[in-house]
Amino acid sequence: MTKNTVNEIERMVVTRIFDAPRELVWKAWTDPKYVMQWWGPKGFTSPVCKMDFRVGGKYLICTRTPDGQEFWHGGEYHEIVPHEKIISSMYFSDSEGNKVEPAQLGIEHEAIEGANDVILFEDLGNGQTKLTFIGNEPMESATNSGQLEGMNQVLDKVAEVVTKLAQAK
Amino acid sequence: MIERLSHGPASVHGLTEPFALSQQMISKHIAYLVRARIVIKTKRGRESVCTLRPEAIKKVRDWAFSYRRFWEESFDKLDAVVNQMKKDQIKKEEARDDKKHSERNRADGRYKNF
Numbered sequence: 001m002t003k004n005t006v007n008e009i010e011r012m013v014v015t016r017i018f019d020a021p022r023e024l025v026w027k028a029w030t031d032p033k034y035v036m037q038w039w040g041p042k043g044f045t046s047p048v049c050k051m052d053f054r055v056g057g058k059y060l061i062c063t064r065t066p067d068g069q070e071f072w073h074g075g076e077y078h079e080i081v082p083h084e085k086i087i088s089s090m091y092f093s094d095s096e097g098n099k100v101e102p103a104q105l106g107i108e109h110e111a112i113e114g115a116n117d118v119i120l121f122e123d124l125g126n127g128q129t130k131l132t133f134i135g136n137e138p139m140e141s142a143t144n145s146g147q148l149e150g151m152n153q154v155l156d157k158v159a160e161v162v163t164k165l166a167q168a169k
Numbered sequence: 170m171i172e173r174l175s176h177g178p179a180s181v182h183g184l185t186e187p188f189a190l191s192q193q194m195i196s197k198h199i200a201y202l203v204r205a206r207i208v209i210k211t212k213r214g215r216e217s218v219c220t221l222r223p224e225a226i227k228k229v230r231d232w233a234f235s236y237r238r239f240w241e242e243s244f245d246k247l248d249a250v251v252n253q254m255k256k257d258q259i260k261k262e263e264a265r266d267d268k269k270h271s272e273r274n275r276a277d278g279r280y281k282n283f
Contacts, residue, residue: 012236012240014237014240014241014244016244016247016248018248018251019251019252019255020251020252020254024258025251027254028247028250028254029247034254037246037250038243038244038246038247038249039243039246040242040243040246041239041241041242041243042242042245042246044242103201103204103205131247133240133244135236135237135240
Protein backbone atom coordinates (compact mmCIF):
# COMPACT_ATOMS: atom_id res chain seq x y z
CA MET A 1 0.00 0.00 0.00
CA THR A 2 1.40 3.39 -0.93
CA LYS A 3 0.82 6.43 1.20
CA ASN A 4 -1.46 7.82 -1.48
CA THR A 5 -4.10 5.17 -1.01
CA VAL A 6 -7.49 6.14 0.22
CA ASN A 7 -7.61 7.28 3.82
CA GLU A 8 -10.78 5.78 5.17
CA ILE A 9 -11.06 8.11 8.12
CA GLU A 10 -10.88 11.26 6.01
CA ARG A 11 -14.11 13.04 6.88
CA MET A 12 -15.74 15.91 5.13
CA VAL A 13 -15.79 19.09 7.21
CA VAL A 14 -17.83 22.16 6.34
CA THR A 15 -17.64 25.24 8.56
CA ARG A 16 -19.54 28.49 8.40
CA ILE A 17 -19.68 31.60 10.55
CA PHE A 18 -23.13 33.06 10.99
CA ASP A 19 -23.74 36.63 12.02
CA ALA A 20 -26.26 35.57 14.65
CA PRO A 21 -26.28 34.39 18.26
CA ARG A 22 -25.84 30.69 18.91
CA GLU A 23 -29.38 30.17 20.22
CA LEU A 24 -30.76 31.35 16.90
CA VAL A 25 -28.53 29.10 14.80
CA TRP A 26 -29.42 26.21 17.09
CA LYS A 27 -33.11 26.94 16.64
CA ALA A 28 -32.75 27.11 12.86
CA TRP A 29 -31.05 23.71 12.95
CA THR A 30 -33.41 21.96 15.34
CA ASP A 31 -36.87 23.27 14.44
CA PRO A 32 -38.35 21.54 11.35
CA LYS A 33 -40.18 24.75 10.45
CA TYR A 34 -36.80 26.35 9.77
CA VAL A 35 -34.98 23.23 8.53
CA MET A 36 -37.47 23.00 5.66
CA GLN A 37 -36.42 26.50 4.61
CA TRP A 38 -32.72 25.75 4.26
CA TRP A 39 -32.35 22.03 3.63
CA GLY A 40 -30.67 21.11 0.37
CA PRO A 41 -28.59 22.83 -2.28
CA LYS A 42 -29.64 25.87 -4.27
CA GLY A 43 -32.87 25.22 -6.17
CA PHE A 44 -33.76 22.23 -4.01
CA THR A 45 -36.68 22.31 -1.60
CA SER A 46 -37.83 20.28 1.36
CA PRO A 47 -41.59 19.64 1.33
CA VAL A 48 -41.59 17.40 4.41
CA CYS A 49 -39.53 17.44 7.59
CA LYS A 50 -40.33 15.53 10.76
CA MET A 51 -38.05 15.70 13.76
CA ASP A 52 -38.29 13.93 17.08
CA PHE A 53 -35.49 15.98 18.52
CA ARG A 54 -34.25 14.02 21.53
CA VAL A 55 -31.57 11.41 22.09
CA GLY A 56 -32.83 8.22 20.46
CA GLY A 57 -35.40 10.19 18.46
CA LYS A 58 -35.52 10.00 14.68
CA TYR A 59 -35.96 12.45 11.85
CA LEU A 60 -37.26 12.12 8.34
CA ILE A 61 -36.74 14.69 5.65
CA CYS A 62 -37.70 14.92 2.01
CA THR A 63 -35.39 16.53 -0.54
CA ARG A 64 -36.99 17.63 -3.81
CA THR A 65 -34.64 18.24 -6.73
CA PRO A 66 -35.24 21.19 -9.09
CA ASP A 67 -36.83 18.80 -11.62
CA GLY A 68 -39.20 17.40 -9.02
CA GLN A 69 -37.55 14.11 -8.03
CA GLU A 70 -37.97 13.37 -4.35
CA PHE A 71 -35.44 11.69 -2.10
CA TRP A 72 -35.85 10.89 1.55
CA HIS A 73 -33.31 10.92 4.32
CA GLY A 74 -33.77 9.44 7.75
CA GLY A 75 -31.59 9.44 10.81
CA GLU A 76 -31.35 9.22 14.54
CA TYR A 77 -30.06 11.57 17.22
CA HIS A 78 -27.36 9.95 19.31
CA GLU A 79 -26.15 12.85 21.38
CA ILE A 80 -27.55 16.31 22.08
CA VAL A 81 -25.75 18.97 24.11
CA PRO A 82 -28.07 21.99 23.93
CA HIS A 83 -26.61 24.92 21.99
CA GLU A 84 -23.32 23.06 21.56
CA LYS A 85 -23.33 19.73 19.84
CA ILE A 86 -25.45 17.21 17.97
CA ILE A 87 -24.34 13.75 16.92
CA SER A 88 -26.71 12.07 14.53
CA SER A 89 -26.82 9.46 11.81
CA MET A 90 -28.14 10.00 8.31
CA TYR A 91 -29.17 7.48 5.69
CA PHE A 92 -31.22 7.32 2.53
CA SER A 93 -34.72 6.11 3.32
CA ASP A 94 -38.19 5.68 1.88
CA SER A 95 -41.00 8.07 2.75
CA GLU A 96 -41.70 5.99 5.87
CA GLY A 97 -38.16 6.39 7.15
CA ASN A 98 -37.05 2.82 6.36
CA LYS A 99 -33.40 2.62 5.43
CA VAL A 100 -32.68 2.17 1.71
CA GLU A 101 -29.34 1.31 0.09
CA PRO A 102 -28.24 4.31 -2.01
CA ALA A 103 -27.40 2.03 -4.97
CA GLN A 104 -31.09 1.10 -5.15
CA LEU A 105 -31.81 4.75 -5.82
CA GLY A 106 -29.09 4.92 -8.42
CA ILE A 107 -26.92 7.02 -6.17
CA GLU A 108 -23.24 6.55 -5.68
CA HIS A 109 -22.69 7.20 -2.01
CA GLU A 110 -20.24 5.57 0.29
CA ALA A 111 -20.76 6.44 3.90
CA ILE A 112 -18.47 5.18 6.60
CA GLU A 113 -20.37 2.31 8.16
CA GLY A 114 -21.45 3.19 11.68
CA ALA A 115 -20.02 6.71 11.57
CA ASN A 116 -22.18 9.69 12.45
CA ASP A 117 -22.47 13.32 11.52
CA VAL A 118 -21.19 15.71 14.16
CA ILE A 119 -22.53 19.26 14.27
CA LEU A 120 -20.80 21.76 16.54
CA PHE A 121 -22.13 25.18 17.52
CA GLU A 122 -19.50 27.59 18.79
CA ASP A 123 -20.25 31.00 20.29
CA LEU A 124 -17.59 33.37 18.95
CA GLY A 125 -18.54 35.95 21.59
CA ASN A 126 -19.28 38.84 19.22
CA GLY A 127 -22.81 37.84 18.27
CA GLN A 128 -21.41 35.38 15.77
CA THR A 129 -21.68 31.61 15.72
CA LYS A 130 -19.37 29.13 14.10
CA LEU A 131 -21.04 26.01 12.80
CA THR A 132 -18.96 22.94 12.03
CA PHE A 133 -20.41 19.99 10.18
CA ILE A 134 -18.32 16.82 10.17
CA GLY A 135 -19.89 14.43 7.70
CA ASN A 136 -19.96 10.67 7.90
CA GLU A 137 -19.03 10.26 4.28
CA PRO A 138 -15.34 9.87 3.55
CA MET A 139 -13.69 12.14 1.04
CA GLU A 140 -13.50 9.00 -1.05
CA SER A 141 -13.96 10.39 -4.52
CA ALA A 142 -11.74 13.36 -3.81
CA THR A 143 -8.91 11.30 -2.36
CA ASN A 144 -9.19 8.92 -5.28
CA SER A 145 -8.35 11.68 -7.67
CA GLY A 146 -5.63 12.90 -5.32
CA GLN A 147 -7.14 16.31 -4.66
CA LEU A 148 -9.18 16.92 -1.58
CA GLU A 149 -11.02 19.87 -3.03
CA GLY A 150 -11.43 18.24 -6.39
CA MET A 151 -14.85 16.69 -6.13
CA ASN A 152 -16.79 19.76 -7.19
CA GLN A 153 -14.59 20.38 -10.18
CA VAL A 154 -14.86 16.76 -11.21
CA LEU A 155 -18.62 16.96 -11.04
CA ASP A 156 -18.65 20.27 -12.86
CA LYS A 157 -16.61 18.63 -15.57
CA VAL A 158 -19.01 15.71 -15.69
CA ALA A 159 -21.89 18.16 -16.06
CA GLU A 160 -20.01 19.92 -18.85
CA VAL A 161 -19.33 16.66 -20.67
CA VAL A 162 -22.93 15.61 -20.17
CA THR A 163 -24.15 18.87 -21.65
CA LYS A 164 -21.89 18.37 -24.66
CA LEU A 165 -23.16 14.83 -25.07
CA ALA A 166 -26.73 16.03 -24.90
CA GLN A 167 -26.05 18.68 -27.54
CA ALA A 168 -24.28 16.18 -29.80
CA LYS A 169 -27.41 14.01 -29.89
CA MET B 170 -13.75 7.56 -12.61
CA ILE B 171 -17.03 8.71 -14.12
CA GLU B 172 -15.15 11.60 -15.62
CA ARG B 173 -12.70 9.17 -17.24
CA LEU B 174 -15.58 7.07 -18.57
CA SER B 175 -17.32 10.13 -19.94
CA HIS B 176 -14.51 10.25 -22.52
CA GLY B 177 -15.33 6.73 -23.68
CA PRO B 178 -15.17 3.08 -22.63
CA ALA B 179 -12.17 1.89 -20.65
CA SER B 180 -10.80 -1.39 -19.37
CA VAL B 181 -10.65 -2.07 -15.65
CA HIS B 182 -6.88 -1.96 -15.96
CA GLY B 183 -7.05 1.41 -17.70
CA LEU B 184 -9.30 2.73 -14.95
CA THR B 185 -6.94 1.55 -12.23
CA GLU B 186 -3.89 3.33 -13.63
CA PRO B 187 -4.75 6.98 -12.84
CA PHE B 188 -5.58 6.17 -9.24
CA ALA B 189 -3.25 5.22 -6.43
CA LEU B 190 -5.53 2.36 -5.54
CA SER B 191 -5.34 -1.38 -5.85
CA GLN B 192 -7.21 -3.07 -8.68
CA GLN B 193 -9.32 -4.69 -5.96
CA MET B 194 -10.48 -1.30 -4.66
CA ILE B 195 -11.19 -0.12 -8.19
CA SER B 196 -13.18 -3.27 -8.92
CA LYS B 197 -15.20 -2.66 -5.77
CA HIS B 198 -15.88 0.89 -6.91
CA ILE B 199 -16.87 -0.31 -10.38
CA ALA B 200 -19.19 -2.88 -8.81
CA TYR B 201 -20.93 0.00 -7.03
CA LEU B 202 -21.35 1.89 -10.28
CA VAL B 203 -22.65 -1.22 -12.02
CA ARG B 204 -25.11 -1.91 -9.22
CA ALA B 205 -26.16 1.74 -9.35
CA ARG B 206 -26.79 1.17 -13.06
CA ILE B 207 -24.43 3.96 -14.00
CA VAL B 208 -21.85 1.74 -15.68
CA ILE B 209 -22.12 -1.31 -17.94
CA LYS B 210 -19.37 -3.91 -17.67
CA THR B 211 -18.76 -6.23 -20.64
CA LYS B 212 -16.14 -8.89 -21.27
CA ARG B 213 -13.87 -8.33 -24.24
CA GLY B 214 -11.49 -11.25 -24.41
CA ARG B 215 -9.71 -11.41 -21.08
CA GLU B 216 -10.39 -7.78 -20.22
CA SER B 217 -13.52 -6.28 -18.72
CA VAL B 218 -14.57 -3.08 -20.43
CA CYS B 219 -16.61 -0.41 -18.67
CA THR B 220 -18.97 1.95 -20.46
CA LEU B 221 -21.02 4.78 -19.04
CA ARG B 222 -24.71 3.93 -19.38
CA PRO B 223 -26.28 6.76 -21.42
CA GLU B 224 -29.58 6.80 -19.55
CA ALA B 225 -27.63 7.02 -16.30
CA ILE B 226 -26.02 10.26 -17.40
CA LYS B 227 -29.13 12.24 -16.60
CA LYS B 228 -29.28 10.72 -13.15
CA VAL B 229 -25.63 11.50 -12.57
CA ARG B 230 -26.29 15.05 -13.66
CA ASP B 231 -29.23 15.29 -11.28
CA TRP B 232 -26.86 14.21 -8.56
CA ALA B 233 -24.03 16.24 -9.95
CA PHE B 234 -23.74 18.00 -6.68
CA SER B 235 -21.36 16.54 -4.21
CA TYR B 236 -21.94 15.83 -0.59
CA ARG B 237 -19.87 18.90 0.19
CA ARG B 238 -21.87 21.08 -2.18
CA PHE B 239 -25.06 19.80 -0.59
CA TRP B 240 -23.94 21.13 2.77
CA GLU B 241 -22.22 24.29 1.51
CA GLU B 242 -25.35 25.36 -0.33
CA SER B 243 -27.61 24.33 2.54
CA PHE B 244 -25.47 26.57 4.75
CA ASP B 245 -25.96 29.45 2.31
CA LYS B 246 -29.69 29.03 2.74
CA LEU B 247 -29.34 28.56 6.49
CA ASP B 248 -27.53 31.90 6.61
CA ALA B 249 -30.53 33.57 4.97
CA VAL B 250 -32.94 31.83 7.35
CA VAL B 251 -30.94 32.85 10.42
CA ASN B 252 -30.80 36.46 9.22
CA GLN B 253 -34.55 36.49 8.71
CA MET B 254 -35.03 35.01 12.19
CA LYS B 255 -32.82 37.75 13.59
CA LYS B 256 -34.87 40.45 11.84
CA ASP B 257 -38.13 38.90 13.06
CA GLN B 258 -36.79 38.77 16.59
CA ILE B 259 -35.78 42.43 16.51
CA LYS B 260 -39.20 43.36 15.11
CA LYS B 261 -40.90 41.38 17.87
CA GLU B 262 -38.78 43.08 20.51
CA GLU B 263 -39.57 46.48 19.06
CA ALA B 264 -43.28 45.65 19.03
CA ARG B 265 -43.03 44.55 22.65
CA ASP B 266 -41.21 47.75 23.58
CA ASP B 267 -43.82 49.81 21.74
CA LYS B 268 -46.57 47.97 23.57
CA LYS B 269 -44.89 48.52 26.93
CA HIS B 270 -44.34 52.11 26.02
CA SER B 271 -47.96 52.75 25.07
CA GLU B 272 -49.15 50.87 28.16
CA ARG B 273 -46.97 53.09 30.29
CA ASN B 274 -48.35 56.12 28.49
CA ARG B 275 -51.87 54.96 29.15
CA ALA B 276 -50.98 54.32 32.78
CA ASP B 277 -49.42 57.75 32.99
CA GLY B 278 -52.54 59.17 31.40
CA ARG B 279 -54.75 57.42 33.92
CA TYR B 280 -52.55 58.66 36.70
CA LYS B 281 -52.81 62.20 35.42
CA ASN B 282 -56.58 61.92 35.14
CA PHE B 283 -56.72 60.58 38.65
